[in-house]
Amino acid sequence: xxxxxxxxxxxxxxxxxxxxxxxxxxxxxxxxxxxxxxxxxxxxxxxxxxxxxxxxxxxxxxxxxxxxxxxxxxxxxxxxxxxxxxxxxxxxxxxxxxxxxxxxxxxxxxxxxxxxxxxxxxxxxxxxxxxxxxxxxxxxxxxxxxxxxxxxxxxxxxxxxxxxxxxxxxxxxxxxxxxxxxxxxxxxxxxxxxxxxxxxxxxxxxxxxxxxxxxxxxxxxxxxxxxxxxxxxxxxxxxxxxxxxxxxxxxxxxxxxxxxxxxxxxxxxxxxxxxxxxxxxxxxxxxxxxxxxxxxxxxxxxxxxxxxxxxxxxxxxxxxxxxxxxxxxxxxxxxxxxxxxxxxxxxxxxxxxxxxxxxxxxxxxxxxxxxxxxxxxxxxxxxxxxxxxxx
Numbered sequence: 001x002x003x004x005x006x007x008x009x010x011x012x013x014x015x016x017x018x019x020x021x022x023x024x025x026x027x028x029x030x031x032x033x034x035x036x037x038x039x040x041x042x043x044x045x046x047x048x049x050x051x052x053x054x055x056x057x058x059x060x061x062x063x064x065x066x067x068x069x070x071x072x073x074x075x076x077x078x079x080x081x082x083x084x085x086x087x088x089x090x091x092x093x094x095x096x097x098x099x100x101x102x103x104x105x106x107x108x109x110x111x112x113x114x115x116x117x118x119x120x121x122x123x124x125x126x127x128x129x130x131x132x133x134x135x136x137x138x139x140x141x142x143x144x145x146x147x148x149x150x151x152x153x154x155x156x157x158x159x160x161x162x163x164x165x166x167x168x169x170x171x172x173x174x175x176x177x178x179x180x181x182x183x184x185x186x187x188x189x190x191x192x193x194x195x196x197x198x199x200x201x202x203x204x205x206x207x208x209x210x211x212x213x214x215x216x217x218x219x220x221x222x223x224x225x226x227x228x229x230x231x232x233x234x235x236x237x238x239x240x241x242x243x244x245x246x247x248x249x250x251x252x253x254x255x256x257x258x259x260x261x262x263x264x265x266x267x268x269x270x271x272x273x274x275x276x277x278x279x280x281x282x283x284x285x286x287x288x289x290x291x292x293x294x295x296x297x298x299x300x301x302x303x304x305x306x307x308x309x310x311x312x313x314x315x316x317x318x319x320x321x322x323x324x325x326x327x328x329x330x331x332x333x334x335x336x337x338x339x340x341x342x343x344x345x346x347x348x349x350x351x352x353x354x355x356x357x358x359x360x361x362x363x364x365x366x367x368x369x370x371x372x373x374x375x376x377x378x379x380x381x382x383x384x385x386x387x388x389x390x391x
Contacts, residue, residue: 067140129166250277251280290302291346
């Protein structure tokens with residue numbers, strides 16, 4: 001949709017956190033929570049972002065892939081006959097058909113009956129706080145899309161409702177001719193807010209560092225973010241990277257890598273990756289070596305060799321390495337304490353290394369401090385770092 005707000009994964013999670021907080025507020029006022037549709041190409045991480053957010057907020061997540069459901073009852077529950085019974089004191093309650101005989105034996109009388117729907121299995125036993133994810137919403141059979149309209153609009157279906165503090169999220173692919181989807185009409189679109197997920201290589205690189213994607217492959221995508229297109233999505237790229245990560249020396253297995261690449265990301269991106277290897281760009285020093293090798297002169301020499309100096313200076317490689325240093329440092333801070341040895345190396349990198357421009361040095365310090373000011377606060381005890389950051 002042209003009027004959708006485009007967000008990367010980090011921005012999407014921040015937006016959804018606001019919607020959760022706002023929905024809690026309006027629900028306390030007796031209003032219906034607002035549903036959100038997340039539209040985007042396949043493989044961008046729409047569902048994964050929701051799952052991660054559920055973990056961060058400690059909320060239950062129920063994912064229903066509407067395109068894989070065959071029975072409507074599996075989605076909205078099955079019809080049941082209910083009876084209204086009354087005791088001798090005139091108090092009434094509704095029970096299902098299986099409970100009638102027992103109630104009659106206790107002296108209850110049937111005063112009314114109705115057809116209702118039992119709550120489906122996926123919501124039974126769920127407590128307050130959660131996400132209902134209607135995955136691949138526009139790939140579903142029209143019957144299922146119609147059945148979910150009341151859930152999206154009012155968080156209920158005939159005789160059952162979602163628990164308090166539950167939020168309905170839809171995931172969809174664009175209706176642009178590239179996907180087999182059902183077009184949404186205004187009656188459907190006006191029941192939720194829509195936002196569009198976009199690929200952001202910097203956000204992907206942070207994720208890739210944390211989950212252990214091969215560093216050589218991270219460097220490639222940082223250098224060639226245009227590899228990710230509508231036809232080659234991040235999921236395909238990650239699958240390709242994982243399929244070659246056990247290869248120690250890429251140049252020795254280039255025909256095999258080309259074959260795997262052709263079958264996963266396509267001929268042109270695969271050829272671009274082969275060029276990356278032939279130019280020895282897979283040999284760029286890793287952030288682990290940069291930050292953890294005890295020999296500072298070796299690290300400086302390796303950086304100069306990768307990045308070059310004077311007329312041979314490669315600004316693109318310098319930028320990639322600085323990004324990797326930031327992401328690796330932040331990852332270490334999230335997994336444990338930060339040693340003085342690491343602080344000292346970061347100081348050396350940002351005050352005594354000609355491989356990075358002043359702008360990149362400032363950027364590294366700023367991003368690392370913004371990520372975890374408490375664990376990296378000792379950086380600001382160094383006068384050279386302080387002087388650099390206040391220029």
